[in-house]
Amino acid sequence: MNISYLKHEEIDKNKWDQCINNANNQLIYAYSYYLDLLSKNWDALVMNDYEAVMPITWNEKFGTRYLRQPAFTQQLGIFGNCLFTEHITESFIDKALKLFSFIEINLNYANKYQQSGKKKCNLILPLNTHFSDIEKNFRKDFVNKIKNSNLIYQASEEFEKAIQSFKENYSDKIHLSKNNFDDWLQVCIILKKKEQLFVREVTSPKGELLSIVLFLKDAKRIYYVMSTTIPAGRKQESNYFLLYHLIKEFSNQDLIFDFEGSEIPSIQSFFKKFGAIEQPYPFIRINNLPFGKKWLKDFQDYYKR
Numbered sequence: 001m002n003i004s005y006l007k008h009e010e011i012d013k014n015k016w017d018q019c020i021n022n023a024n025n026q027l028i029y030a031y032s033y034y035l036d037l038l039s040k041n042w043d044a045l046v047m048n049d050y051e052a053v054m055p056i057t058w059n060e061k062f063g064t065r066y067l068r069q070p071a072f073t074q075q076l077g078i079f080g081n082c083l084f085t086e087h088i089t090e091s092f093i094d095k096a097l098k099l100f101s102f103i104e105i106n107l108n109y110a111n112k113y114q115q116s117g118k119k120k121c122n123l124i125l126p127l128n129t130h131f132s133d134i135e136k137n138f139r140k141d142f143v144n145k146i147k148n149s150n151l152i153y154q155a156s157e158e159f160e161k162a163i164q165s166f167k168e169n170y171s172d173k174i175h176l177s178k179n180n181f182d183d184w185l186q187v188c189i190i191l192k193k194k195e196q197l198f199v200r201e202v203t204s205p206k207g208e209l210l211s212i213v214l215f216l217k218d219a220k221r222i223y224y225v226m227s228t229t230i231p232a233g234r235k236q237e238s239n240y241f242l243l244y245h246l247i248k249e250f251s252n253q254d255l256i257f258d259f260e261g262s263e264i265p266s267i268q269s270f271f272k273k274f275g276a277i278e279q280p281y282p283f284i285r286i287n288n289l290p291f292g293k294k295w296l297k298d299f300q301d302y303y304k305r
Contacts, residue, residue, distance in 0.1 A: 015050040025110035029073040039070040052080030066102035071180040077107030107282040122261035123276035131251035137275025153245040156199040162214040165228040202238040210238035
């Protein structure tokens with residue numbers, strides 16, 4: 001097992017994307033065209049001839065380079081068409097630690113790593129059975145409400161409206177910069193051309209927008225990425241209605257619906273009402289900085305909480 005460090009310009013993007021495409025643990029966040037726009041700096045660790053790969057998403061502050069998790073990439077880590085033993089994961093992380101003294105990243109659900117600081121919550125729902133079977137695991141109380149609702153579920157081409165609605169309704173609750181959103185818009189433009197992005201919305205019978213969601217899609221998953229429900233929609237539980245009909249629309253297909261999880265218990269509880277099951281992923285934070293820089297970084301992180 002030979003793991004090489006490649007600078008960005010040395011990466012064979014065709015081989016990289018083929019590796020992600022064939023990976024047992026394929027995720028849309030790891031494709032080169034996705035990373036190119038969301039991580040200003042990213043290099044790679046590559047095992048043998050692209051048998052397994054790990055994006056090295058780095059930044060630099062005060063003369064120190066460190067690994068960090070880019071916005072809109074829930075999970076990265078190691079990808080490939082192999083059995084991810086703990087030895088493979090440790091080999092990649094050990095290689096990364098020889099290059100970077102500070103690491104704060106999420107691995108993906110298939111990566112086993114005993115030294116992980118904690119496991120983060122993700123929730124998924126397999127869609128490969130008939131909707132009537134999937135629906136049996138939904139909470140009965142909200143299913144009855146949905147079936148008696150007069151709301152309207154429909155497709156939309158307006159992904160920019162979905163992004164703008166999200167910004168307008170949640171800008172005070174999220175930690176994303178203008179640059180983050182500008183980069184995200186460029187990603188969405190590319191994904192739309194690749195038919196890996198779609199939007200669904202719920203309106204009242206009078207045409208009032210109540211909920212709008214931007215989804216991503218690859219060969220294996222639908223990703224619940226950017227969801228907005230306005231106050232009038234919350235009163236009518238329009239997000240329940242939207243997810244119910246989205247799951248119905250894509251049921252009986254060889255896909256997984258990825259709720260993208262949450263560390264917030266109330267949101268976890270909401271997802272579990274649809275029969276979602278947990279698929280956690282490791283979070284790593286390793287600080288091997290020299291004493292002075294290590295203390296400063298820990299101090300800054302403490303006061304961010």
